[in-house]
Amino acid sequence: MAFELPDLPYAHDALASKGMSAETLEYHHDLHHNAYVTNGNAAIKGTEWEGKSLEEIIKGTYDPKAVAQNGIFNNISQLWNHNQFWEMMGPGESKMPSELEKALTDSFGSVDEFKKQFSAAGAGQFGSGWAWLVKDSDGSLKVTKTENGVNPLCFNQTALLGCDVWEHSYYIDFRNKRPAYLENFLEKLVNWENVASRM
Numbered sequence: 001m002a003f004e005l006p007d008l009p010y011a012h013d014a015l016a017s018k019g020m021s022a023e024t025l026e027y028h029h030d031l032h033h034n035a036y037v038t039n040g041n042a043a044i045k046g047t048e049w050e051g052k053s054l055e056e057i058i059k060g061t062y063d064p065k066a067v068a069q070n071g072i073f074n075n076i077s078q079l080w081n082h083n084q085f086w087e088m089m090g091p092g093e094s095k096m097p098s099e100l101e102k103a104l105t106d107s108f109g110s111v112d113e114f115k116k117q118f119s120a121a122g123a124g125q126f127g128s129g130w131a132w133l134v135k136d137s138d139g140s141l142k143v144t145k146t147e148n149g150v151n152p153l154c155f156n157q158t159a160l161l162g163c164d165v166w167e168h169s170y171y172i173d174f175r176n177k178r179p180a181y182l183e184n185f186l187e188k189l190v191n192w193e194n195v196a197s198r199m
Contacts, residue, residue, distance in 0.1 A: 001051065002041045003037055003040060003041055003054070003076075003079060004037065005029075005033060005034045005037045006083055006086075008025065008029055008086055009086055009087060009090075010090065010091045011091075012025045012026055012029075013025075014091035015089065015091055015189060018091070018184070018188040018189050019173060019174075019184040019188055019189070020089075020173060020184075020189060021172060021173050023172050024169075024170075024172045024173055027168065027172065028082075028164075028168055028169060029082070029086065032082075032168050033078075033079070033082040036075045036076075036078040036079040036082065037079055039071070039075040040072070040075035040076045040078075040079050043071045043072045043075055043076070044057065044072055044076070047072070049061070049072060049076075054076055054079060054080045054083075055080070055153060057072065057073075057076045058073065058076055058077050058080060058151065058153050058154065059153055059154070061073040061076070062077075062150070062153075062154040064154070069148065069149065069150070073149070074148065074149050075149075077149035077150065077151055077153075077154075078149040080151065080153070081130060081149060081151050081162060081164070082164070084159055084162055085162055085163075085164055087191070087194055088161055088162060088190060088191055088194055088195065089185075089189045089190060089191055090189075090190075090191035090193075090194070094190060094191050094192045094193060095192065095193075096111070096192040096196075097192060097193060097196040099196060099199070100192060100195060100196040100199065103141055103199065104141065107140065107141035107142075108141070108143075114133070114143070115186050117143040118131055118133060118143050118161075118163070118182070118186065119131075119179065119182045119183060119186065121143050121144065121145040122145065122163050122165045122178065122182045123165075123178055123179045123182060124145065125145040125146075125147070125165050126147075127147065127148075128147070128148050128165070128166040128167070129145060129146050129147045129148055129150070129165055129166070130145065130146050130150075130151065130162050130163065130164055130165060131143070131144075131145050131162070131163045131165060131182070132144045132145065132146065132151070132152055132157075132159055132160075132161065132162050132163075133159075133160045133161040133162075133195070134152045134155075134157040134158060134159055134160060135157065135158040135160055135198075135199060136157050137156050137157065141160070142157075144157070158198060158199075159198065160195050160198045160199060161190065161195045161198075163182060163185050165178060165181075165182070169181070
């Protein structure tokens with residue numbers, strides 16, 4: 001069964017007052033995300049991966065030794081990444097649950113230090129990619145960054161929070177100011193209840 005583009009969990013203009021415009025969501029979700037769905041379905045058609053889950057395909061096609069990943073991985077991984085990304089943001093006021101605040105403080109020293117490291121990871125990712133807060137296989141929380149469509153599943157980690165730092169994610173609203181986009185993401189856009197639920 002072919003993968004489908006999931007609906008946004010909120011209206012296109014729901015994040016506009018928080019710094020992510022309806023135009024960005026129209027381009028990012030309706031065009032970019034949809035392209036990963038279309039191209040991913042075309043890439044797996046007639047292969048051993050047809051009928052498998054997104055997670056199975058990502059883990060099965062990721063090549064840690066490759067300079068560049070293949071088309072199946074790139075599209076399916078980006079499809080999964082974006083499915084998570086929309087859920088990790090929200091239009092309402094989001095208060096960080098106490099268990100997440102404690103986990104971040106225990107792991108990074110403070111919530112502010114976590115945000116500093118997360119922003120640095122995203123700003124420091126050369127070219128396209130993602131910044132992540134992950135739960136590692138040993139249960140510890142870490143900040144990581146990945147190139148292009150690579151994600152925590154490739155390293156047996158659980159993605160708690162991910163921020164897309166491809167230019168299409170922020171250029172309409174922030175132009176070339178990626179650090180400002182990251183700061184806005186952490187301060188205004190993150191659905192902390194969703195992040196906590198992933199722990």
